[in-house]
Amino acid sequence: MTNTGRDQEPETKAVTAGRDASGALSPALWASSTWDTTDVDGTNAGAKSVHASGFYSRYGNPTVQSFEHAIAELEGTEAALAFGSGMGAIASTIFALCSTGDHIVAQRNCYGGTLAFLDGPCKRMGIDVTYVDGRSANEFVAAVRPGKTMLVMAETPTNPHLDIVDLAALGAIKGPYTMVDSTLATPLGQRPCSYGVSLTMHSATKGIAGHNDATLGVIAGEKDLINTIWSYAVLHGATASPFDALNGVRGIRSLGARLRQQSETAQQLAEWLSTHPAIKRVNYPGLASHPQHELAKRQMRWFGSLMSIELCGTTDDARRLSQRLRLVRSAVTLGGPDTLISHSTSSTHISVDPAVKAATGISDTLMRVSVGLEAFADLRDDFAEALA
Numbered sequence: 001m002t003n004t005g006r007d008q009e010p011e012t013k014a015v016t017a018g019r020d021a022s023g024a025l026s027p028a029l030w031a032s033s034t035w036d037t038t039d040v041d042g043t044n045a046g047a048k049s050v051h052a053s054g055f056y057s058r059y060g061n062p063t064v065q066s067f068e069h070a071i072a073e074l075e076g077t078e079a080a081l082a083f084g085s086g087m088g089a090i091a092s093t094i095f096a097l098c099s100t101g102d103h104i105v106a107q108r109n110c111y112g113g114t115l116a117f118l119d120g121p122c123k124r125m126g127i128d129v130t131y132v133d134g135r136s137a138n139e140f141v142a143a144v145r146p147g148k149t150m151l152v153m154a155e156t157p158t159n160p161h162l163d164i165v166d167l168a169a170l171g172a173i174k175g176p177y178t179m180v181d182s183t184l185a186t187p188l189g190q191r192p193c194s195y196g197v198s199l200t201m202h203s204a205t206k207g208i209a210g211h212n213d214a215t216l217g218v219i220a221g222e223k224d225l226i227n228t229i230w231s232y233a234v235l236h237g238a239t240a241s242p243f244d245a246l247n248g249v250r251g252i253r254s255l256g257a258r259l260r261q262q263s264e265t266a267q268q269l270a271e272w273l274s275t276h277p278a279i280k281r282v283n284y285p286g287l288a289s290h291p292q293h294e295l296a297k298r299q300m301r302w303f304g305s306l307m308s309i310e311l312c313g314t315t316d317d318a319r320r321l322s323q324r325l326r327l328v329r330s331a332v333t334l335g336g337p338d339t340l341i342s343h344s345t346s347s348t349h350i351s352v353d354p355a356v357k358a359a360t361g362i363s364d365t366l367m368r369v370s371v372g373l374e375a376f377a378d379l380r381d382d383f384a385e386a387l388a
């Protein structure tokens with residue numbers, strides 16, 4: 001709260017979120033995997049504890065908990081649970097909530113790793129999945145099978161197409177749990193749980209940690225649900241490392257400034273690329289030409305660092321572009337300080353069925369661009385030269 005009673009802006013909260021009462025401005029790095037529990041009774045109490053630190057780091061670790069508290073504060077939820085990666089968060093949450101014979105409604109147009117997990121391990125375990133087009137809220141509702149559907153999963157904006165899911169419509173679905181992968185937006189870009197969504201998930205490897213030096217995932221939601229998921233996650237073992245959690249907290253401190261800068265530069269670059277004759281289409285929710293621009297404006301504070309571009313030509317043109325760019329690097333993450341380009345069909349969506357790729361617009365000439373912290377003029381000149 002400010003001294004006028006107004007709730008602080010998210011950028012301000014990010015500077016202190018998760019801080020404890022010790023007076024330290026930065027959390028301590030607790031590398032210890034275990035704690036002295038004194039005697040049999042202490043060990044017994046630790047083994048029965050839920051999501052607590054002071055026993056064994058897979059159960060809970062003070063540095064990881066600083067990160068979890070920071071995320072819960074920013075998402076406006078009671079609790080959060082960190083994992084060793086975004087996929088660790090997705091896999092653990094699905095297996096915590098779904099059993100053989102259960103049903104999931106998921107978005108067809110989303111991150112390739114999520115699709116691979118749903119089509120591989122989930123199918124193998126007898127968990128049935130119905131895919132929908134996330135751009136239509138009605139499709140999520142219509143696919144729910146009362147009593148059978150345990151989880152409705154959405155991603156917004158989507159990787160790599162930047163489609164938007166209506167958070168209010170998703171949050172209104174009652175019965176199954178709802179989960180939103182909010183990685184591209186970050187906790188300062190949107191807050192899905194404030195719309196009634198049960199769980200918000202992030203690959204914190206991306207914009208949250210923000211410096212390409214952590215592999216980290218997190219979910220946020222009500223305490224009881226997070227504890228239920230913890231009871232499975234502690235056995236699944238996709239535990240966050242304290243060092244990555246420390247980098248996660250450090251990233252959160254500067255997330256406001258980075259996200260604002262990246263969103264502004266991405267907007268300029270998207271507008272400039274949209275006018276270039278070698279580019280067929282630019283997908284960025286900040287563009288007035290984006291089919292869901294109005295919805296994005298309603299539910300997002302910033303449009304984020306990620307866009308995708310559809311080149312004129314063939315795969316060879318995509319290859320040549322990646323070879324000719326000098327400042328912009330070819331690498332497969334997003335949300336960091338460097339501007340990166342990647343060919344979705346050869347990377348994030350490599351294991352996705354070609355028919356599904358065709359149906360969801362993952363073409364041979366679709367390139368994902370994650371805008372970093374360089375000056376717009378330098379990025380524009382790099383693209384201008386490479387596209388010429």
Ligand SMILES: Cc1ncc(COP(=O)(O)O)c(C=O)c1O
Pocket residue numbers: 085086087088111113155159181183184202203204205206215216217333348
């Ligand atoms: C939207 C989205 N969700 C989840 C993931 C998986 O995250 P991680 O690589 O941290 O496992 C990614 C990775 O690119 C992603 O882009």
